[in-house]
Amino acid sequence: xxxxxxxxxxxxxxxxxxxxxxxxxxxxxxxxxxxxxxxxxxxxxxxxxxxxxxxxxxxxxxxxxxxxxxxxxxxxxxxxxxxxxxxxxxxxxxxxxxxxxxxxxxxxxxxxxxxxxxxxxxxxxxxxxxxxxxxxxxxxxxxxxxxxxxxxxxxxx
Amino acid sequence: xxxxxxxxxxxxxxxxxxxxxxxxxxxxxxxxxxxxxxxxxxxxxxxxxxxxxxxxxxxxxxxxxxxxxxxxxxxxxxxxxxxxxxxxxxxxxxxxxxxxxxxxxxxxxxxxxxxxxxxxxxxxxxxxxxxxxxxxxxxxxxxxxxxxxxxxxxxxxxxxxxxxxxxxxxxxxxxxxxxxxxxxxxxxxxxxxxxxxxxxxxxxxxxxxxxxxxxxxxxxxxxxxxxxxxxxxxxxxxxxxxxxxxxxxxxxxxxxxxxxxxxxxxxxxxxxxxxxxxxxxxxxxxxxx
Numbered sequence: 112x113x114x115x116x117x118x119x120x121x122x123x124x125x126x127x128x129x130x131x132x133x134x135x136x137x138x139x140x141x142x143x144x145x146x147x148x149x150x151x152x153x154x155x156x157x158x159x160x161x162x163x164x165x166x167x168x169x170x171x172x173x174x175x176x177x178x179x180x181x182x183x184x185x186x187x188x189x190x191x192x193x194x195x196x197x198x199x200x201x202x203x204x205x206x207x208x209x210x211x212x213x214x215x216x217x218x219x220x221x222x223x224x225x226x227x228x229x230x231x232x233x234x235x236x237x238x239x240x241x242x243x244x245x246x247x248x249x250x251x252x253x254x255x256x257x258x259x260x261x262x263x264x265x266x267x268x
Numbered sequence: 269x270x271x272x273x274x275x276x277x278x279x280x281x282x283x284x285x286x287x288x289x290x291x292x293x294x295x296x297x298x299x300x301x302x303x304x305x306x307x308x309x310x311x312x313x314x315x316x317x318x319x320x321x322x323x324x325x326x327x328x329x330x331x332x333x334x335x336x337x338x339x340x341x342x343x344x345x346x347x348x349x350x351x352x353x354x355x356x357x358x359x360x361x362x363x364x365x366x367x368x369x370x371x372x373x374x375x376x377x378x379x380x381x382x383x384x385x386x387x388x389x390x391x392x393x394x395x396x397x398x399x400x401x402x403x404x405x406x407x408x409x410x411x412x413x414x415x416x417x418x419x420x421x422x423x424x425x426x427x428x429x430x431x432x433x434x435x436x437x438x439x440x441x442x443x444x445x446x447x448x449x450x451x452x453x454x455x456x457x458x459x460x461x462x463x464x465x466x467x468x469x470x471x472x473x474x475x476x477x478x479x480x481x482x483x484x485x486x487x488x489x490x491x492x493x494x495x496x497x498x499x500x501x502x503x504x505x506x507x508x509x510x511x512x513x514x515x516x517x518x519x520x521x522x523x524x525x526x527x528x529x530x531x532x533x534x535x536x537x538x539x540x541x542x543x544x545x546x547x548x549x550x551x552x553x554x555x556x557x
Contacts, residue, residue, distance in 0.1 A: 117274055134274035157305040158373055170375040176304040180274050181319055246370025
């Protein structure tokens with residue numbers, strides 16, 4: 112049996128993409144290797160670290176735990192599309208201003224998770240920010256500045 | 269690598285036909301937060317992945333029939349947690365669902381998947397057990413409804429046949445006053461499996477039901493009908509003795525998360541807290557309704 116290819120159509124950062132994907136391909140691999148959107152990072156591969164976080168149909172998800180085939184018909188926002196989102200550009204700036212980036216590997220996932228948090232809770236407390244980012248790990252342990260950066264971007268857009 | 273087939277049936281009949289065709293070689297893909305981890309680590313090597321998210325009868329609705337509620341197989345944790353009526357009626361279930369994985373996980377993980385994955389540490393299972401939940405299954409030989417208590421056979425194993433799909437979960441109505449609570453012990457806050465977890469419910473007849481997770485090969489349900497645990501007027505010694513009698517039914521093991529002795533000790537500590545919260549919620553029940 113020749114390898115199966117599944118036709119998919121999805122919207123990524125406002126652009127319609129059509130492709131054919133093998134069954135085992137994850138959405139993260141599709142984003143990185145097929146679409147060359149390498150902002151989303153592969154790290155733990157098991158939904159613990161959040162470095163691959165994207166917003167799918169309005170909800171934050173780990174793209175490493177989704178098959179590309181499952182994403183057929185979905186509307187996806189990755190870190191590359193963030194600046195067009197409410198809070199997106201502001202978050203990018205406050206992360207820079209606060210020095211909330213150390214090695215930078217967790218940063219795309221952090222910013223996307225923060226975007227999702229602010230979409231649902233525009234004025235979070237520090238505790239709510241910590242809870243909102245609890246699915247994202249920073250091995251440099253730079254959390255204090257990350258929380259401050261999100262505080263700085265909060266409020267009405 | 270042998271060929272993997274991805275199927276995305278749109279009807280229950282088609283889904284079941286594919287499950288029948290592949291037998292144990294098929295894996296049901298719902299939210300994928302458990303399956304995809306094991307799939308990528310090659311801990312499971314399915315011949316077919318059956319994505320049931322487009323099956324029309326796999327509902328993502330929460331449907332009330334009087335005071336009974338039926339939760340469709342596609343309902344994710346986040347949806348459950350946000351539902352106002354679920355929050356009011358089943359705070360123990362909401363507390364449990366809120367501890368599953370992370371926000372990203374809860375946006376994908378389903379209640380049905382948490383059940384079918386059959387982890388001894390599944391957080392939403394103890395509250396469902398104390399609420400007396402049933403599950404509805406559909407397979408090639410028809411549909412059936414079975415109590416969740418007894419559905420778990422071993423770690424990762426349920427009474428679901430390979431050609432069956434769990435389509436919904438039903439929680440029966442509870443006569444007032446009723447109160448329930450959930451508790452768990454973890455090594456860190458967030459994205460950790462429970463070292464132990466439990467739920468407690470106190471019904472109108474003062475019967476107290478506990479369900480314990482991660483302290484045996486399957487979650488277990490135990491009942492105290494003596495009335496000794498139903499209210500806070502009993503002495504601490506009486507309460508602890510009654511709790512210990514229930515805890516004696518567990519069989520914790522030592523593993524990476526906790527030793528057997530620590531688990532046993534913590535069953536009493538968390539048990540007291542969960543019991544007190546269930547008592548409080550039962551006392552508040554009428555005021556809330």
